Amino acid sequence: MPLPAFTLHRPRSAADAIALLDEDCLAYSGGTELLMAMRMGLIRPTALVDLKRIDELNTITLGADRLLIGAGASHDRVAGDALVAEHAALLATAERLVGNARVRAQGSIGGNICFAEPRSDVATVLVALDATVLLQSASSRRSVPATEFFLGPYWTAREPGELLTAISIPLPAPAGVYLKFQTVERPTVAVAAVALPEGGYRIVVGAVGDLPVSADYAQLTAVDAADLAARVEPVSDLTGSERYKRHVTEVFVRRAVAALAGGR
Amino acid sequence: MTTSEHLNVTAEINGVNVTESVETRATLAQFLREQLGLTGTKLSCEMQVCGVCSVLVDGEPVSACTYLAADVDGRRVETVEGLANPGGLHPLQQSFVDNFALQCGFCTPGFLMMATALLRRNPDPSEEDVKEYLDGNICRCTGYEPIVHAVLDAARTMRGAT
Ligand SMILES: Cc1cc2nc3c(=O)[nH]c(=O)nc-3n(C[C@H](O)[C@H](O)[C@H](O)COP(=O)(O)OP(=O)(O)OC[C@H]3O[C@@H](n4cnc5c(N)ncnc54)[C@H](O)[C@@H]3O)c2cc1C
Ligand code: FES
Ligand code: FES
Numbered sequence A: 001m002p003l004p005a006f007t008l009h010r011p012r013s014a015a016d017a018i019a020l021l022d023e024d025c026l027a028y029s030g031g032t033e034l035l036m037a038m039r040m041g042l043i044r045p046t047a048l049v050d051l052k053r054i055d056e057l058n059t060i061t062l063g064a065d066r067l068l069i070g071a072g073a074s075h076d077r078v079a080g081d082a083l084v085a086e087h088a089a090l091l092a093t094a095e096r097l098v099g100n101a102r103v104r105a106q107g108s109i110g111g112n113i114c115f116a117e118p119r120s121d122v123a124t125v126l127v128a129l130d131a132t133v134l135l136q137s138a139s140s141r142r143s144v145p146a147t148e149f150f151l152g153p154y155w156t157a158r159e160p161g162e163l164l165t166a167i168s169i170p171l172p173a174p175a176g177v178y179l180k181f182q183t184v185e186r187p188t189v190a191v192a193a194v195a196l197p198e199g200g201y202r203i204v205v206g207a208v209g210d211l212p213v214s215a216d217y218a219q220l221t222a223v224d225a226a227d228l229a230a231r232v233e234p235v236s237d238l239t240g241s242e243r244y245k246r247h248v249t250e251v252f253v254r255r256a257v258a259a260l261a262g263g264r
Numbered sequence B: 001m002t003t004s005e006h007l008n009v010t011a012e013i014n015g016v017n018v019t020e021s022v023e024t025r026a027t028l029a030q031f032l033r034e035q036l037g038l039t040g041t042k043l044s045c046e047m048q049v050c051g052v053c054s055v056l057v058d059g060e061p062v063s064a065c066t067y068l069a070a071d072v073d074g075r076r077v078e079t080v081e082g083l084a085n086p087g088g089l090h091p092l093q094q095s096f097v098d099n100f101a102l103q104c105g106f107c108t109p110g111f112l113m114m115a116t117a118l119l120r121r122n123p124d125p126s127e128e129d130v131k132e133y134l135d136g137n138i139c140r141c142t143g144y145e146p147i148v149h150a151v152l153d154a155a156r157t158m159r160g161a162t
Helices: A014-020 A034-039 A075-080 A082-087 A089-096 A101-106 A109-115 A121-128 A225-231 A242-261 B028-035 B091-098 B108-121 B127-133 B145-159
Strands: A007-009 A025-028 A047-050 A060-062 A066-070 A132-136 A141-145 A150-152 A163-170 A175-181 A189-195 A201-206 A213-217 B006-013 B016-023 B054-057 B060-063 B076-078
Touching: A014 A047, A014 A163, A025 A034, A060 A082, A066 A082, A075 A082, A075 A089, A075 A101, A075 A109, A082 A089, A089 A121, A089 A175, A089 A189, A101 B060, A101 B108, A109 A121, A109 A163, A121 A175, A121 A189, A121 A201, A175 A242, A189 A242, A201 A225, A201 A242, A213 A225, A225 A242, B016 B028, B028 B054, B054 B108, B060 B108, B091 B108, B091 B145, B108 B127, B108 B145, B127 B145
Parallel strands: A007 A047, A025 A047, B006 B076
Antiparallel strands: A060 A066, A066 A163, A132 A141, A132 A163, A175 A189, A189 A201, A201 A213, B006 B016, B054 B060, B054 B076
16 A cells, blocks of 8 residues: 655754644654554645654763653664663663564654554653653743653644654663563553662553553552552453453563562 | 655665655655565565565664655665675575575565574574564464574574584
8 A cells, every 4th residue: 555645854953853843744753653554544644754864863861860862762772772771771671572673673762652552662661760751842842751741542742843852761760670461563561660769669550551550659568460450441452352451460560569579 | 855746865775876766655665666676575464564575774674664765865775685696695595495494485585684684783693582583574384493493594604603
């Protein structure tokens, strides 16, 4: 199936890209989501803006108290980056497990969260790490916590004129374990279990429902896997019924907690 | 910066510099197959799942079914046609033959390109590494064991081991 026609823009700076963006003119990096949605007729932009030629979107830098990951960085790039490995190892772990080798080379971390496909490894981990996303339009810059960025399936707080420039992870980032159950291209259930730097623990259950479900606990023994499994809202599909997915959720929460308690 | 329906793409394709006017909406697979006649790159699922369209852009594997031809402008593209040299088959290709790692051969170009990418980043992969890296490629004929063995064998040959 051929793609519908569109105009292509290839700016070299974020500012030039932002000046172009609106409801009909969409940014893309890997195109792993956008081109497929266009081919299926689900999204019909009149113009596209290639972000791959904008160097400033592809940097990973360490600030005084945060790690900044450019929106255009590929999954592979993030997974293999030394700063990410040192300061946000959980993200590197999850990025290594995304999709297949082509999706990891082609797809960007920014495209993953802007598309907001619910079965996302990235979203699950960003919620666990208290990440914020940096959005920039012609007239404003704002920083939105991951928990407020994801509004529903394929729906985020980003306005059409806004470019996601970077993902910001406050340091020290929580450390912990990331477990997922996956039988097809995308995860069925993803669980991040982390020890929070200020004390206590956080469990994030992602991919299984419309939005990641996050809960903090003073002690690991207080984690109630059955309660978390009751709180997610799985969608029945080819990878399992709602009941099955709740069961898998409970099992994976228990495994993640056990792994975290065991110091892995 | 702005172009409409067509744009000029200059790319190094299997070591040869090519400049062509391509439709903005053309995929890399269409460009390679229909415009350049490089039909070694196949198309099947067009959903980035089966891997028969795998090619390398600046050394990185991409799904040519879901990648714009325009995006290779200024870049280096490697397809299965570039693997063999006049002296003979590439060690990976020879190893696929020796290990009976193909039947109909439709999936083979994709597996070869993914294996090329893998062995460049990891010349000495474990069996697990091979399985993991190739799990985005589907073969309907041979089963996967001979393919995995072919890649491991080729890796040994390419490292110069016996
Ligand atoms: C076969 C397959 C398997 C996959 N498996 C997994 C998996 O296991 N886990 C997982 O988490 N994900 C998975 N994914 C999703 C994958 O991670 C995303 O497709 C990819 O990261 C999207 O990045 P992209 O650069 O290709 O996005 P694009 O397709 O280029 O863009 C996606 C959307 O985001 C917008 N956009 C992109 N960048 C920006 C920006 N900087 N600012 C504003 N808007 C922007 C675009 O307008 C578009 O609407 C899979 C995808 C495929 C196709
Ligand atoms: S045709 Fe591209 S992955 Fe199947
Ligand atoms: S040899 Fe026929 S699909 Fe793999």
